[in-house]
Amino acid sequence: MFGYYFHLAVRSLGRNRVLTALMVLALGLGIGACITTLTVLKLLSGDPIPQKSARLFHPEVDPLPAQGYVPGQSKPPWGGLMPYADAMNLLHAGKAERQAVMALTQAKVEPRQLGQKPFFSDGVMTTAAFFQMFDAPFKYGSGWSEGDGESRARVAVIADFLNDKLYAGRNSVGETIRINDHDYRIVGVLKPWSPQPRFYAVGLGGHSYGNGDAVYLPLQSARADGMDPQNVSCWEAADIKHLETSPCVFVYVWVELADAADAGAYETFLSNYAQQQIATGRFHRPEVALPDVMRFMRDAQVVPDDVRLQAGLAFGFLLICVVNTVGLLLAKCLRRSREIGVRRALGATRRTIFAQFMVESALIGLAGGVLGLVFAELGLWAIRHQPAQYAALARLDLAMFAFTFVVAVLASLLAGVLPAWRACMLTPAPQLKAS
Amino acid sequence: MEWRPILSTLRRHRIPASLLVLEIALTCAIVCNAVFLIGQRLQHMQMSTGIDEHALVQIQLAEIEPSPDIYARAREDLAVLRQVPGVQAAALTNQVPLGISSSNSSIKLDLAQRQPTLNAGTYFGLDLPQTMGARLVAGRHLQADEATNVDVVLKALATGDAKQLPAVTVITQAMAQRLWPGQNPLGRTFYIGPVGVRVVGVLADLARANAYNDATAHYSMVLPVFMGVGQNQSYLIRTRPQDRQAVLKAAVAALKKADPQRVVTRQRTYDEVRSKFFENDRAMAGILVGVIIALLTVTALGIVGLASFWVAQRRRMIGVRRALGATRRNILNYFQAENFVLATFGIALGMLLAYAINLFLMLHYELPRLPAIYFPVGAVVLWVIGQLAVLGPALRAAAVPPVVATRSV
Numbered sequence: 001m002f003g004y005y006f007h008l009a010v011r012s013l014g015r016n017r018v019l020t021a022l023m024v025l026a027l028g029l030g031i032g033a034c035i036t037t038l039t040v041l042k043l044l045s046g047d048p049i050p051q052k053s054a055r056l057f058h059p060e061v062d063p064l065p066a067q068g069y070v071p072g073q074s075k076p077p078w079g080g081l082m083p084y085a086d087a088m089n090l091l092h093a094g095k096a097e098r099q100a101v102m103a104l105t106q107a108k109v110e111p112r113q114l115g116q117k118p119f120f121s122d123g124v125m126t127t128a129a130f131f132q133m134f135d136a137p138f139k140y141g142s143g144w145s146e147g148d149g150e151s152r153a154r155v156a157v158i159a160d161f162l163n164d165k166l167y168a169g170r171n172s173v174g175e176t177i178r179i180n181d182h183d184y185r186i187v188g189v190l191k192p193w194s195p196q197p198r199f200y201a202v203g204l205g206g207h208s209y210g211n212g213d214a215v216y217l218p219l220q221s222a223r224a225d226g227m228d229p230q231n232v233s234c235w236e237a238a239d240i241k242h243l244e245t246s247p248c249v250f251v252y253v254w255v256e257l258a259d260a261a262d263a264g265a266y267e268t269f270l271s272n273y274a275q276q277q278i279a280t281g282r283f284h285r286p287e288v289a290l291p292d293v294m295r296f297m298r299d300a301q302v303v304p305d306d307v308r309l310q311a312g313l314a315f316g317f318l319l320i321c322v323v324n325t326v327g328l329l330l331a332k333c334l335r336r337s338r339e340i341g342v343r344r345a346l347g348a349t350r351r352t353i354f355a356q357f358m359v360e361s362a363l364i365g366l367a368g369g370v371l372g373l374v375f376a377e378l379g380l381w382a383i384r385h386q387p388a389q390y391a392a393l394a395r396l397d398l399a400m401f402a403f404t405f406v407v408a409v410l411a412s413l414l415a416g417v418l419p420a421w422r423a424c425m426l427t428p429a430p431q432l433k434a435s
Numbered sequence: 436m437e438w439r440p441i442l443s444t445l446r447r448h449r450i451p452a453s454l455l456v457l458e459i460a461l462t463c464a465i466v467c468n469a470v471f472l473i474g475q476r477l478q479h480m481q482m483s484t485g486i487d488e489h490a491l492v493q494i495q496l497a498e499i500e501p502s503p504d505i506y507a508r509a510r511e512d513l514a515v516l517r518q519v520p521g522v523q524a525a526a527l528t529n530q531v532p533l534g535i536s537s538s539n540s541s542i543k544l545d546l547a548q549r550q551p552t553l554n555a556g557t558y559f560g561l562d563l564p565q566t567m568g569a570r571l572v573a574g575r576h577l578q579a580d581e582a583t584n585v586d587v588v589l590k591a592l593a594t595g596d597a598k599q600l601p602a603v604t605v606i607t608q609a610m611a612q613r614l615w616p617g618q619n620p621l622g623r624t625f626y627i628g629p630v631g632v633r634v635v636g637v638l639a640d641l642a643r644a645n646a647y648n649d650a651t652a653h654y655s656m657v658l659p660v661f662m663g664v665g666q667n668q669s670y671l672i673r674t675r676p677q678d679r680q681a682v683l684k685a686a687v688a689a690l691k692k693a694d695p696q697r698v699v700t701r702q703r704t705y706d707e708v709r710s711k712f713f714e715n716d717r718a719m720a721g722i723l724v725g726v727i728i729a730l731l732t733v734t735a736l737g738i739v740g741l742a743s744f745w746v747a748q749r750r751r752m753i754g755v756r757r758a759l760g761a762t763r764r765n766i767l768n769y770f771q772a773e774n775f776v777l778a779t780f781g782i783a784l785g786m787l788l789a790y791a792i793n794l795f796l797m798l799h800y801e802l803p804r805l806p807a808i809y810f811p812v813g814a815v816v817l818w819v820i821g822q823l824a825v826l827g828p829a830l831r832a833a834a835v836p837p838v839v840a841t842r843s844v
Contacts (some may be wrong), residue, residue, distance in 0.1 A: 010600040022740055033726070067549050106666070108499070117698065118499050181501070197771045236628065241589065305800050306719050309472075313465065313726055320461045320730060324737040327454040331744035334451075418450070 004357065009360035016332065025324050027368030027412060030321030032375020033091065033314040035101070035396070035404050039376070041311050042400070044303040045395055048195035049134065050076025053293035059253050059270050060291075061086055064235055066284035076289050079300055080201040081249035086277070091127060094253035095269050098133040100426075102126035103229035103251045104204040105222060107215050110178040111166055121162070121214035123179070125222040125229070131188075133155065133256045134200060139163075141173035141188035147332045149218040151280060153258045154225075156184035157216040163189045165411050177386075179215060182225045190216075199293055200254055209390040218253075219306070244345060263290055318411065325415040329361060333419040340423050341431030351426040361416025362409055369408030376404065436785055438497075441773050443448035452777060455741055459781025459817060462734040464788035467813040468796065469723045469730075471805050476720040478626050480713045482652060484532040485607070486639025488705045490523075492683045493531055495669035495701035496690065505663030506584055508694070512664070512721055515693045516672060521682040524673040529559045530644040531671060531705070532655075537644035538546075538667075540656075543626045546612060554651070555610055556643025558658040559585070564605060564638055568671050574621045574636035576660040579606055585662045605636035609653035614641030632658070645843025650655035669701065699815040731820055738824035742770065746822075746832040763833040770829035771822060778821035782814045789813070 013020040047053050061388035087101040107123030130136070131143040140163075144155045156177055163172055176183045194212030202208055234248040243250055243302070257266060270288045277283035291299055333340075339351055366406070376396060383394040445452045486599040502508040509527050510717070516525040529538050538559070543550035563581050564571065581603055591600050611620035624631045638655075646652035662668050670690075674682040687702055746753075753766055 019740055022736050026736065029729055029733065033729075048689055082534075110499075120497065120700070191502075306715065308794075309800065310719075313469065313723075316461065316465045317726060317730060317733075319667070320465070321733055323454055323458045323461065324733055327451055327458065327737055328740045328744075330451050330454065331741050335589060335744055335748060386718050387711075422450070 003036060005356045005359040006363070008356055012332075012336070012360060013363065016072075019328060019332065020208055022373055023328050026321040026324050027364065027408065027415075028371025030314075030318035031368055031372030031408050032379055033408060034311075034318045035107055035372060035376035035400060036309070036379030036383065037314040038403075039380060039396060039400050040201060040307055040390070040394055041303065045297075046196065047294065048197060048199045048297075048395065051078065051135065052256065054135055055178045055257050056224055056293050057257060057266065058292075058296045059256050059261060059266070060091060060289040061270070061274055061283070062285040062287045063249065063283060069285055075287050078249055079202065080252065080289065080291075080296070081231070081233060082251055082253055083247075083249050084244040084251055086273075087251045087253045087361070089273070090253050090270075093269075093273075096229075096266060097258045098129040098256040100127045100130040101219055101253050101254060102130060102200060102204070103219065103362040104201050104213075105180075105217075105227040105229060107217075108180050108226075109166075109215065110181075112176075112178070114402070121179070123215045123217060123222070123227070124201070124213045125217050125219040125227060130216065133254065134195070138387060139189045139191045139193040140171045141186070143216075144187055144218055147386070148398060150221045150223045152180060152224045153217060153218065154184045155187045157188040157190060158186055159190050159212055159214050159216075160192045161211055162214045167400050177215075180222075180227050183205045184221075195313040196392075197302055199297055199302075200252070202297065202302055203231065204252060207389050208302065209393060223417070230269050244316050260292070263292070266290060268280060277292065278312045278398075283404070304385065304390055318396075319409075322411050322415050325364070326414065326418055329364075329416055329419040333357065333423045336349065337426055337431045344426070344428035345432060350424040354420045357420030357423050358413060358416050362413045364416075365409040365412025366405070368412060369405045372408055373401070373404050376400075399429050421430060436521050438772070438776075441769065441776055445773070445776065450537065451745075456781045456784060458734055458737055459778055459821070460759075460784035460788055462730050463782055463785025463813055463817050464792055466727050466730060466816070467785070467789040467805065467809050469727050470813075471793070471801075471809055472721070472729075473720050473723045475714040475802065475814065476723075479649060480716050480720075482533075482642060482646060482649065483640055484642040484709070485569050485638065485653070486532060486705075487673070488709060490568060490673050490679075490707035491566075492672045492674065492679050492686070493669050493701065493703055493705065493708065494672070494683070494686060494699065495536075496664070496697045496702045497666065498664065498694075499696045499698065502664055503647070506661060508664045509668070510662070512670065512690055512693060515689050516670060516686055516730055518604050519672075519682060519689050521674050522672055522686065524562065524566040526560050526671050527563045527662060527664075527668055528635040528671050529668055529710055530556070531669070532567075532642040532644060533646055533709055534644040535712060536667065538645070539645070540627045546626055546629065553610070553613055554634075555606075555621045555656055555751075556645070556655040557627075558641075558655060558698065559662050560657065561659055561661060563657050563671075564636075564641065565578075566671055567641070568673065569641045570639040571605075571811055572608060572637050572639045574605070574634070576636055577603060577657060580722060581659040581843040582661045583659065585660055588660055599696060600630050602631070602633055603635045604632045604656045604658050605638055607638045607641050607653050608635055608654040609640070611637055613654065655725075671837060731816075735820050736823040738774065738821060739827060740824045742828035744829070746770070746828045749832075750835055750839055753835045754841075757835065757837035758840040766835070767829050767833040770825055770832050774821050774825035774829075775818065778818050782817055785817070786810050 008255045016197045039415045058080055061075035061082060062076045064077060066105040091101050093098050103125050105123045105125055106120055107332050108118055108120050110118040127149055138397065139160060143157055148155050155181065158177065163169060167175065172186050172189060175186050177186055178211055186261065199211065229250040232243065232248055232250045234246060236247040255266065257263060270290060272289050274283055274286050278286060380396060384391050437782065502736045513525050513527060516522055518665065530536060538557045539554055540557045541554050543551050561577060561579060567578060568625055583600065614625060615623060620634045622633065622639055640653055641655040642652050662747055672682060672686055687699055756766065789805065796802045800810050
């Protein structure tokens with residue numbers, strides 16, 4: 001039966017080529033626009049560390065002075081950047097399964113080989129638990145210990161791409177690398193690892209997307225060697241040469257809890273910590289926050305407004321295309337009332353007529369989907385040439401590929417319901433009589 | 436024109452008619468808002484900086500070995516740059532207007548104030564307004580003997596001893612107006628942290644580096660602090676517009692010759708700075724234009740398709756009318772009028788939708804209200820497109836011969 005409907009549909013569509021082309025084109029454009037913007041939206045709002053994003057939390061406190069404080073109307077400022085002292089207190093309290101403190105710095109790397117020029121790349125200054133907490137996999141060696149940080153040891157972990165560049169991919173553990181005019185001993189080399197976006201440092205500076213950070217250094221050692229964090233905010237005039245003791249924020253703390261349900265207990269601990277600091281006169285505001293990875297990224301507005309607007313626009317566009325297709329299909333069906341009359345008179349049931357028209361719509365949908373795929377590839381090609389950090393990552397994945405056809409067929413079936421309903425409700429006699 | 440038959444025909448074809456109305460309404464609503472968004476972006480991109488944009492180039496360097504004396508290094512570099520043929524002026528700056536990477540300060544009019552009055556872009560440099568070509572409208576420029584080296588400033592801030600700090604500044608007219616509306620700002624003092632600073636000059640305009648918000652984009656001041664060479668410092672060079680590329684090349688070569696232990700991290704004309712700052716806005720405006728064109732095309736094609744079918748379906752009726760004495764013009768006008776009626780309903784509904792979408796956008800994206808002028812303009816555009824789209828099918832209808840009425844099919 002389906003084969004027959006298919007045959008009928010192809011013949012019917014072939015009879016009105018221009019109109020068919022018009023419907024397919026409109027549907028294709030709408031679907032192409034939607035898939036393009038959805039791919040970008042998915043890329044930007046995706047979970048960078050799905051296996052434990054619900055167990056990673058970002059503690060935030062408010063170190064601002066009492067001046068201008070309105071109870072209940074303020075929250076931790078600067079996207080949760082923290083003063084060094086408080087970050088270290090939380091680290092040493094060790095109330096979570098794992099915890100790490102981090103900041104970004106610009107790392108000047110000097111190759112040993114003669115003739116190679118020094119270059120700048122993103123460096124992470126952090127504490128020992130960083131690698132285990134974020135599931136950063138090691139190719140050679142391992143991370144450093146808490147003791148290395150405390151003793152200001154000059155040890156470093158380097159990224160896979162830096163190891164390729166400097167040591168042609170061989171095991172470089174034990175080698176010395178010159179970073180910002182100081183010699184560091186390599187203790188570990190990571191496998192390719194670059195969460196998209198680089199959630200742990202969104203707001204610390206640098207790039208949120210791309211192939212990741214090049215070097216990882218113990219925070220205390222790097223600071224002792226005079227490396228400056230990329231993002232510093234101070235709430236009073238401050239001596240920025242001694243950030244650790246100045247009224248300034250420049251680090252993030254991330255903690256891993258054994259279970260997402262422990263968040264309440266940790267937040268209580270954080271709250272008590274803020275109260276303690278108020279008691280000693282350091283803090284003046286009791287507000288704290290403990291967002292998990294996804295909420296942290298929402299708060300940090302990782303997805304730009306423009307991208308949301310574009311997605312909204314694309315869906316409006318698809319809606320118009322669907323309405324357009326409904327209208328055209330309906331017009332087409334009205335013209336075929338005689339054909340329907342004949343088929344009904346020859347014994348076709350309403351159900352058969354309905355099915356026949358739906359098959360025709362679905363066919364248009366599939367064709368629109370194929371065309372939409374072409375438009376989506378074109379759209380993504382255009383996105384890749386846009387001036388955004390994430391541009392190079394905008395590619396159609398398998399899920400989106402499949403989703404295109406689901407959207408296409410759903411949209412066309414939706415567009416086909418009304419015409420098909422009208423067609424199957426026609427009474428055959430008047431149609432035959434009219435001719 | 437007889438309207439009644441049109442309305443009664445439409446009433447009998449309620450579903451196709453309402454679909455067309457719906458399509459026009461959605462198109463109208465989206466196009467009005469998209470055009471408005473484009474207008475907003477274009478207006479933002481027109482932002483003035485108050486400087487001589489086409490005459491400037493910027494060079495930024497990073498040092499491989501830290502300089503023993505960052506001030507001597509910078510002074511020597513500036514002397515080298517001024518020797519390069521074609522260079523009219525050169526200055527060291529911590530930021531450039533629309534340069535994204537910015538330095539800002541909170542400003543109070545009174546030390547006892549709880550909240551700062553405003554936040555202003557803070558330029559550190561000497562000869563900076565002169566080099567950039569920012570026009571002085573009152574008072575005087577900063578003088579060389581007022582300059583303080585940055586480490587003195589940092590030390591003073593750390594100890595709280597403000598005696599050594601730069602006590603003078605040049606600010607923009609926009610900032611002066613906001614601080615002291617309608618008054619003469621010359622000689623007045625404001626506070627950056629605990630430090631009082633006296634206004635000695637007023638610039639016509641100087642945009643800040645992070646000019647994302649049109650309302651605060653022109654709050655800038657220049658302090659006579661000499662930064663010396665460093666990561667975030669760059670050299671601004673003024674030359675003749677046609678010499679920019681040659682001067683840029685020669686200047687980079689001269690700086691490298693003066694100290695080969697450096698890498699150039701940035702060398703560009705100021706035009707590139709502006710273009711980079713607005714690239715997202717430009718891309719978004721381009722996308723919106725594309726969407727508008729695609730939408731109007733789809734809608735127009737929809738009208739053509741539906742009208743064609745309508746005409747084909749009513750061939751008998753048209754034949755009868757023609758046989759009863761209707762002229763070709765009457766038939767043509769009939770279909771045009773029908774389209775006009777549909778478009779009018781669509782536009783009316785579309786305006787309501789456009790307003791609703793605008794309210795939504797105002798709530799979520801901090802956009803201003805849609806100006807009333809968009810409504811009549813949007814209406815006219817859709818009327819015109821509707822008429823253009825229906826013209827083909829309507830002409831075909833007008834060409835139906837009266838003899839059709841006598842045929843059985």
